[in-house]
Amino acid sequence: MKALILSALKKRRHGPALSAPRVLLATYILLAVAAPLIAPQNPYDPLQIYGWEASSPPGAAGGGGYLYLLGTDGLGRDIVSTILYGLRISLVVSITSSAAAALIGLTAGVSAAYFGKWVDVAIMRLVDLQLSLPTILVALIAIVTLGPGIDRIILALIIAQWATYARIARGVALSEVGKPYMDAARLMRLPTRRIIFRHLLPNSIAPAITLIPIEIGHAVALEATLSFLGLGVPIDKPSLGSAVANGFQYLLTGQYWISLFPGLALFGLIASINLVGEDVRRKLDPRNHAQ
Amino acid sequence: MTVDHTNAPLLRVENLGLRHVSGASSTPILSQVSFDLGRGEILGIIGESGAGKSTIGNAILGLLAPEFQQTSGTVSFGGKAMDRMTAEERAALRGKRIAAVFQDHTASLDPLMSVGAQIEETCLALDTRLSRHQARARSIDLLARVGIAEPERRYGNYPHQFSGGQRQRIVIAIALAGAPDIIIADEPTSALDASVQKQVLDLIRDLVDETGVSVILITHDMGVISEITDRVLVMRKGKVVEADRTSVILDQPAHAYTKKLLAAVPRLRVTTGPPQTDGGSEIAADAPSGEGLRVPMHLVAEGVSKQFAPRGLVWGFGRRGESFGLRDVGIRLPRGTITGIVGESGSGKTTFGRILAGLDTAPSGRIIIDDQAYDVARSGRRSGLLGRVQMIFQDPSVSLNPRMTIEETLEESIRFGASARRQDSQANVASMMDRLGLARNLLARHPHQLSGGQKQRVCIARALLAEPELIVADEPTSALDVSVQAEIVTLLKETIAERAITMVFISHDLAIVQAMCSAVYIFKDGRVEDFGSSDFIFARSDNSYTRTLIEARPQRFTC
Numbered sequence: 001m002k003a004l005i006l007s008a009l010k011k012r013r014h015g016p017a018l019s020a021p022r023v024l025l026a027t028y029i030l031l032a033v034a035a036p037l038i039a040p041q042n043p044y045d046p047l048q049i050y051g052w053e054a055s056s057p058p059g060a061a062g063g064g065g066y067l068y069l070l071g072t073d074g075l076g077r078d079i080v081s082t083i084l085y086g087l088r089i090s091l092v093v094s095i096t097s098s099a100a101a102a103l104i105g106l107t108a109g110v111s112a113a114y115f116g117k118w119v120d121v122a123i124m125r126l127v128d129l130q131l132s133l134p135t136i137l138v139a140l141i142a143i144v145t146l147g148p149g150i151d152r153i154i155l156a157l158i159i160a161q162w163a164t165y166a167r168i169a170r171g172v173a174l175s176e177v178g179k180p181y182m183d184a185a186r187l188m189r190l191p192t193r194r195i196i197f198r199h200l201l202p203n204s205i206a207p208a209i210t211l212i213p214i215e216i217g218h219a220v221a222l223e224a225t226l227s228f229l230g231l232g233v234p235i236d237k238p239s240l241g242s243a244v245a246n247g248f249q250y251l252l253t254g255q256y257w258i259s260l261f262p263g264l265a266l267f268g269l270i271a272s273i274n275l276v277g278e279d280v281r282r283k284l285d286p287r288n289h290a291q
Numbered sequence: 292m293t294v295d296h297t298n299a300p301l302l303r304v305e306n307l308g309l310r311h312v313s314g315a316s317s318t319p320i321l322s323q324v325s326f327d328l329g330r331g332e333i334l335g336i337i338g339e340s341g342a343g344k345s346t347i348g349n350a351i352l353g354l355l356a357p358e359f360q361q362t363s364g365t366v367s368f369g370g371k372a373m374d375r376m377t378a379e380e381r382a383a384l385r386g387k388r389i390a391a392v393f394q395d396h397t398a399s400l401d402p403l404m405s406v407g408a409q410i411e412e413t414c415l416a417l418d419t420r421l422s423r424h425q426a427r428a429r430s431i432d433l434l435a436r437v438g439i440a441e442p443e444r445r446y447g448n449y450p451h452q453f454s455g456g457q458r459q460r461i462v463i464a465i466a467l468a469g470a471p472d473i474i475i476a477d478e479p480t481s482a483l484d485a486s487v488q489k490q491v492l493d494l495i496r497d498l499v500d501e502t503g504v505s506v507i508l509i510t511h512d513m514g515v516i517s518e519i520t521d522r523v524l525v526m527r528k529g530k531v532v533e534a535d536r537t538s539v540i541l542d543q544p545a546h547a548y549t550k551k552l553l554a555a556v557p558r559l560r561v562t563t564g565p566p567q568t569d570g571g572s573e574i575a576a577d578a579p580s581g582e583g584l585r586v587p588m589h590l591v592a593e594g595v596s597k598q599f600a601p602r603g604l605v606w607g608f609g610r611r612g613e614s615f616g617l618r619d620v621g622i623r624l625p626r627g628t629i630t631g632i633v634g635e636s637g638s639g640k641t642t643f644g645r646i647l648a649g650l651d652t653a654p655s656g657r658i659i660i661d662d663q664a665y666d667v668a669r670s671g672r673r674s675g676l677l678g679r680v681q682m683i684f685q686d687p688s689v690s691l692n693p694r695m696t697i698e699e700t701l702e703e704s705i706r707f708g709a710s711a712r713r714q715d716s717q718a719n720v721a722s723m724m725d726r727l728g729l730a731r732n733l734l735a736r737h738p739h740q741l742s743g744g745q746k747q748r749v750c751i752a753r754a755l756l757a758e759p760e761l762i763v764a765d766e767p768t769s770a771l772d773v774s775v776q777a778e779i780v781t782l783l784k785e786t787i788a789e790r791a792i793t794m795v796f797i798s799h800d801l802a803i804v805q806a807m808c809s810a811v812y813i814f815k816d817g818r819v820e821d822f823g824s825s826d827f828i829f830a831r832s833d834n835s836y837t838r839t840l841i842e843a844r845p846q847r848f849t850c
Contacts, residue, residue, distance in 0.1 A: 180684035181692045183650050184750075186671075188704040188757055189678040202694045 021275035028269055032091050035084040040066050043077040043085050044237055050076050055255050071257040073246050079257060082243050083265045089239040090269065093150065094219035097157035102212050104158065105165025109208075110201050112166070113173035114192075123166065130163040139222055143231045153232050157219050164215070165208050173204040213277025220270050240266040299370040300327035301472055301505055302351065306364035309346060309529075313358055320346050320359065321529045328473065331503040333496070335516040335537065337552070338526035339772040340743075344509045347526075348475045351507070352391055353381050369472075387417045390466035394478035396458040399465075400450040406461045407446030410434065410468055417469035433464040438494055455636075456487035460494060467498070477509045484635035485799060486843040492518050511773065513556045514845035517541055525549045541847060555773045557780075557802030559849045561829055561841060588659075589626035589793040590761060594619050595646060595656030595667060597639075597817075617643055617653065617817045624761075627791045629784070631804035631825070633840070634814030640797050643814070644763045647795060649676035660761070681754040683783075685766040687746035691738040697749055698734040704757040723752045727782060744775035748782070755786060762787065763795045768803060780807060801840060802848065805829055813837055 031038070041048050053060075053068075054076040060068045070079035112123040130138055142156035176182065177200065185195045224241030226232035228248075233239045238246060240262050247258025309321040321343045328334050336344045349355050351366055353373070366373045368384060376384075393399055401409060410430040415421055421429070427446075434442035437460040439453075450458055459479060466474050476495065480488040496519045499506055508520055516523055516537060523540045525533040525548065533546040544550045597617045617639045624630050634640040645651040647658065649671020658665045660679055671677030684690040691700055698720065705716040724731055727748045738746055747767060754762055764783065768776040784807055787794050796807050804811055804825075811828045813821040813836065821834040828837060841849070 180682075180686065180690040183645075183648075183682065183684070184690060184753060185692075185703075186650065187648060187678060187681055188707070189672075190703065190707050194707055198695070199692050203692065 019275075019279075021272045021279075024268060025272040025276050028087060028272065029091065031084055032087040035081075035088055039078075039081040039084045040069075041078040041081040043081045055250065055258070057255075058257050070261045071255075073243070073258045074250060075246075077238075079243075079261050082238055083240065083262050086238050086240040086243050086262060087265065087269070089150065089233055089237065090220050090223060090241070090266070093154055093157065093223045093233075093239070094216050097154045097223075098161065098212055098216045098219050100154070101158045101161035101215070102165050102208065105162035106169045106201065106205055106208055107196075108162065109166035109169030109171075110173045110196060110204050113170045113177055113204075114196055114200055120170075124170065127163040127166050130160075131167065135160050135218070135222065136225060139226060140229075140231065143226055148231070148234055150233055150237070153223060153226060156226070157222060160222065161215055161219065165211065168208045168211065169204055172207055173200055176200055176203050210281040213280045214274065217270050217273040217277055220266075220273060224266055240269070299367075301330050301369065302328040302507075303367045303370075304347070304351070304364070305367070307347070307350065307366060308361065308363035309343075309350065309355075310360050310362050311358055312360050319362075319529055321350075322363075324364070324526075324529075324531055326524055326531070326534060328505050328507060330472075330505055331499060332522065333499055333506045333508055333520045335520035335523040336507060336509045336526060337511065337513065337516050337523060339511060339774065341528070342526040343529040344526050345477055348391070348477050348507060348509050351473075352385055352389060352475060354385075354391075386413070386471075387469040388471055389473045389475065390469060390471040392459070392462050392466050392474060392476040392479045394481050396455060396462050396482065397450070399462045400458060402450055405447045405449055406453070407431070407434070407448075410461070410465055413465050413468040429468070430464075433467055434461070436467070436498075437461065437464045438490075439464075454487070455483055456491055459483060459491055463491075463494065463498070467502075467504075470502070471504060473505045473507065475507045475509070478511070479508070480515060481510070481512065485801075486635070486839055488515070489518070489843045495519060513552060513773070514848055517845045517847035525552070551774060555777045556848050557777070557800065557806055559802040559805055559829065559841065559844055561849055587626050588623050589661065590622075590624040590647070591659045592620070592622045592643075592647060593657055593659070594621060595643065595653050595658075596620070597642060597646070597651075597653040617646075620656070620814075620817070620819055622795075622812055622819070624793050624795065625810075626793055628810065629787065629794045629796055629808045631808035631811040632795060632797045632814055633799065633801060633804055633811060635799060637816070638814040639817040640814045641765055644682070644765050644795060644797050647761075648680040648682050648763050649674070649678070650682070678757075679759070680761040680763055681757050681759040683747075683750050683754050683762065683764040683767045686770045687743055687750050688738070688770070690750050691746060693738055696735055696737055697741070700738075700749065701734075701753055701756055704753065719756065720752075723756055726786065727752050742775075743771050744779065747771060747775075747779055751779075751783060751786065755790070759792065761793050761795075763797065765797045766799070767796075769799070776803070783807075801829070801844060813840070 036042070043049070053072055054074055056068050056072040056076075058069060058071040058079075060071065066078060068078055068080075070083075072078055073082060108123050108127075112120040139156050139160040142159045143153060146152040146155055182195070182199060185199045190198075223232060223239060224244070227239050227241030228245040230242075230245060233242055235242065235246075243262035244259050244266065247255065247260075247262070250258050304327075305325050307321055307324040308319070311318045311320050324343075324347060326334065336347060338344045346355070346359070350359075350361070361374070368388065373381060373384075400406065404412075407427070407430050410433055411423075411426045414426040414429050415423070431442045431446055434445065439445055439457060439460060445453075450461070453461065459482075463474075463479075479495070480491050483491060492515060495506060495508075498504060508515065510516060520537045523533075523535065523537050524531055525540065525546065527548050533540065533544065533549045535545075540549060541553070544553055595617055596619055620639070620643055622630070622632075622643075632640045632643065642651060646653050646656075646667055649665075652670060653667045656667045658667055658676060660676075665674045665676040667674075667676075691697075695703075701720045701723070702716045705719055720734070721731060724734065729745060729748050729752070733741060733745065738749075741749070751767075767783065768779050771779060780803055796804060798804050808825055810824050811822065812819050813828070813834070815836055821828065821832055821837045823832060829841065832838070
């Protein structure tokens with residue numbers, strides 16, 4: 001009986017299939033994908049923007065036949081449309097950069113463990129150096145060096161994030177390298193590439209993979225921070241972060257909506273990614289499958 | 292609680308049944324297990340892995356995980372049923388009246404506490420009336436009783452300062468701290484070397500004779516059973532297949548499974564008298580040098596030395612004043628023969644095997660295969676040694692890539708190895724599977740879906756598919772159940788002979804080495820202590836260490 005209750009409790013802890021964060025995240029992704037279809041305005045097209053309707057309050061009716069549900073920003077762009085398009089940029093940037101950082105970090109960490117000696121020293125000292133600096137500082141240095149642009153910000157985020165994956169993957173790979181199946185692979189004189197990618201990597205990635213969902217949340221926040229500081233995406237293609245920054249100077253004059261609504265959207269996005277990410281991480285974690 | 296039912300057995304297990312319940316699935320673990328344990332008796336419980344023998348011990352101790360549900364029967368101690376006792380009464384039994392000794396002596400002791408303090412702590416916990424001074428005196432007394440020399444001096448030492456056998460003695464001392472009625476010993480000697488194993492078993496026998504404690508000895512090893520037990524319970528798949536006095540079980544086993552278990556135990560022949568020479572096997576025996584002219588040598592290793600850092604990586608790892616490694620080790624392998632390397636743990640036999648295969652390097656020494664010399668100081672990949680020798684490892688569960696199917700594993704050497712042939716890899720793999728007695732439907736499975744014996748067969752198949760001329764087998768049967776061991780040994784011997792492969796067979800088990808090998812090298816502390824033909828080593832060698840190893844084996848299985 002006790003065992004039944006325990007197992008029932010365990011099931012309960014994983015939560016129902018449709019939890020609030022999951023619904024929210026799914027909605028965000030749907031909105032981002034469908035943005036060009038549902039957004040009332042294309043904020044990237046100067047012809048659709050009416051400069052004289054800048055800083056309209058929420059609910060104001062525009063000349064172009066729009067209803068500015070959440071108002072317009074300082075350049076006359078519809079806030080709803082800015083959020084929808086900004087969402088696309090935030091999601092693409094964070095997912096691409098996390099995936100690439102994971103791939104690079106895992107390969108670097110596993111290679112360090114496999115080759116050892118100077119390869120290990122070189123890779124891991126670089127990782128130590130990077131992890132001793134705050135992530136935002138690394139991203140700042142990278143973006144200042146690389147220059148502006150969406151591709152550059154993805155690159156900067158990869159540089160800022162790969163080290164975490166490398167360190168975790170190396171630790172796991174070190175214990176795998178010592179196992180006899182790795183010795184057997186070496187005795188077959190398999191090509192090094194095959195030993196690393198077919199034998200070592202698949203058996204070393206589980207703990208690092210569980211990091212990816214969480215790191216996507218970090219990436220969204222990091223990108224928003226960089227954009228807020230004016231170092232991220234270009235001003236004519238605002239992400240959520242730069243949309244918040246655009247309205248920052250208007251806060252004191254009472255035009256709260258320019259910053260507030262993109263800010264809320266950002267908050268909801270990061271929160272839902274983190275909550276779903278934590279859930280996914282728990283499911284992926286092999287230690288939770290022990291029993 | 293006092294036990295005064297002189298007519299009732301000390302412990303009675305009646306019709307015990309247990310199930311493991313996990314979610315919706317429910318697996319029977321034990322069914323209809325019944326036995327009595329009398330005072331001053333050693334009861335052996337023997338069975339292969341999964342037989343449920345450890346579960347019995349845990350059930351008596353009340354240490355079962357909540358997933359285990361008792362479905363029938365009772366366990367009664369001193370005439371009182373345990374499931375009618377309160378939690379406090381059961382807790383009072385555990386440790387005080389019923390103590391436990393487990394296999395892993397390293398995990399049983401706290402590495403950051405001196406052994407004396409650990410025994411003292413247990414004494415104080417079990418008898419609250421003791422003063423600290425009395426507890427200390429009792430601890431020293433216990434250390435002396437389990438055969439630790441100079442107990443006053445060793446009292447303050449930490450577990451890492453003792454050898455494995457001494458640590459297990461200390462664990463036994465802790466179990467004795469409460470002067471228990473029963474000690475449940477679960478594989479107490481399986482992690483120990485053969486010579487140490489015998490000493491610990493002798494200690495248990497002496498303690499039983501002196502103090503009248505009863506012991507339940509759980510083991511997979513018929514040798515251990517034959518050495519000290521009074522009665523035996525043979526378990527299979529959660530059921531008792533046979534229970535009787537040890538002498539009856541050993542001499543007149545009634546059940547087919549018991550017969551099979553006994554037949555699977557390798558026997559050592561130490562026939563004295565005229566040496567049984569069968570021509571070519573008499574190599575390197577009496578003339579260590581100069582005989583190379585007569586017999587063609589396939590592999591010769593010379594002067595291999597390797598010193599490990601004296602303190603090891605972790606603080607306190609390894610004993611002070613003892614250096615591990617290899618000192619000037621040489622070996623000669625005639626073509627097409629099987630040569631055994633025997634030694635206890637730490638003798639350097641595994642390190643030497645890995646150096647032969649080119650997996651490890653050593654600062655000095657060289658290996659000559661077919662007149663081609665390799666410098667062992669260079670990495671195997673650079674010197675070209677790697678790949679000339681294949682290996683079969685001890686633990687098949689970590690020798691196969693868990694994320695690859697059996698087919699992918701087996702085809703790999705054919706399709707991607709240095710000697711890639713690319714032709715007919717499927718046909719090759721299939722015929723190899725047939726030869727090794729593996730069903731072809733296993734090809735699509737992953738390693739975790741195979742039994743230990745099947746996995747080891749796959750490992751042998753993988754090594755053979757690389758078409759090596761030399762194979763190093765490092766304890767290839769130690770991680771397997773006894774009945775499977777014999778099959779693997781036979782299979783290995785046959786397939787090696789078919790292909791005229793030269794093999795090094797590393798083992799700690801003299802009987803298996805004798806069955807496999809034509810020549811034997813005995814390793815001790817990184818040196819070759821003794822070597823010669825199999826007949827010479829087991830029947831005529833007068834090396835004292837070799838004799839010690841042979842005498843440490845259970846008498847019952849030596850003839």
